[in-house]
Amino acid sequence: MQNHPFAKRPPAPPRRWCSQWVGVWLAALAWLPLAQAATPAPAVDAARAEAQVQALQRAGDAVVALEVTATEGATSAENLGRQRSGSGVVIGPDGLILTIGYLLLEAETIEVLTQDDRRLPARQVAYDLATGFALVRPLVPLPGIEPVPLAGVGGLRPGEPLLAATGASGGTEVAFTRLVATRPFSGNWEYHIDIALFTSPPIANHSGASLFNRDGELVGIGSLLVREAGGPNRLPGNMFVPVELLRPVLAEMQSTGRTRASVRPWLGLSSFERDGHVQIVRVDRWGPALEAGLQPGDVVLEIDGVRVATLEAFYKQLWTRPDAEADVELTVQQGTQIRKVKVHAVDRMRTLRKPQGI
DSSP, rough: OOOTOOOOOOOOOOOOOHHHHHHHHHHHHHHHHHHHHTTOOOOHHHHHHHHHHHHHHHHHHHHHEEEEEOTOOOOOOEEEEEEEEEEEEOOOTOEEEEEEGGGGGEEEEEEEEOOOOOEEEEEEEOTTTTOOEEEEEEEEEOOOOOOOBOSSSTTOOOOOEEEEEEETTTTEEEEEEEEEEEEEEEEETTTTEEEEEEEESSSSSSSSOEETTTOOOEEEEEEEEEEEEEEETEEEEEEEEEGGGGGGHHHHHHOOOOOOOOOOOOOOEEEEEEEEEEEEEEOOTTOOOHHTTTTTTOEEEEETTOOOOOOHHHHHHTTTTTTTSSSEEEEEEEEEEEEEEEEEEEEEEGGSSSTTOO
């Protein structure tokens, strides 16, 4: 079960980004498999270690802090607050920054805080509901920052050490974590991705945090705290959205501001899986589900006559419709009564407030 994106819990101790910590981390990585095998350690490849240190240093230099103020009357402020802080990372030679999308929902102003304490105005380039990613571009150049390379998840294995980096005033903060699992993820806010990265121990400042492998390649962007990351010990941790989901849609996001997959029906529900059912726990005050008479506690049994027992099944059946604006029939249990409720779904992006002048 996932927590609110800005919920806090005791994090792994953060450290300022510096080559010393990077070197210590890489040395630990080199020795760990050998120590576990109880065999003598061979000489470390000094050239490779130095290349990794430099790559991780460049990666850390590309991490920035973001401060966002939502528009007056923003509907998203009820859950996310009007003032939001998080992180981003430079992925393009023109200063294009990748972050997590909910930071920018209904943003009025966006500021990039660099590691040398500059505060630069920025604009939103894209927000994509389907992946959860957002793109930001500073209004003034970011000289001297190399974009980070993107990596897939194919080479990652459970237990692999990773480094999470967050933007902070005066530098980047880092925390060492490990991959626990890769699996699909369904959020209670009508969100699903077929692959997500789960890490532990958790970091608190996860919103838009960068997750790097030992070669300084970006593998994920921080989304939330989760009570159980997975694995046999059921540890708390974080969910990161893998950047391999960005590769196929990056050009489309820059061109149109989102992807075609994001133009899909939205009901305005927050739901959880409980005892093999989908139960509504919150109804958006500005969403179509409230107008249709749905309420917290209702159990969704079917959508358009197709039985759904998981959030994934619920969302995927909802999103089979080709148009976002559509009538959807839900079969719900309200108390002891079974009812069929027609909801006129809408395009979520049309419900969001835009900055003044746009």
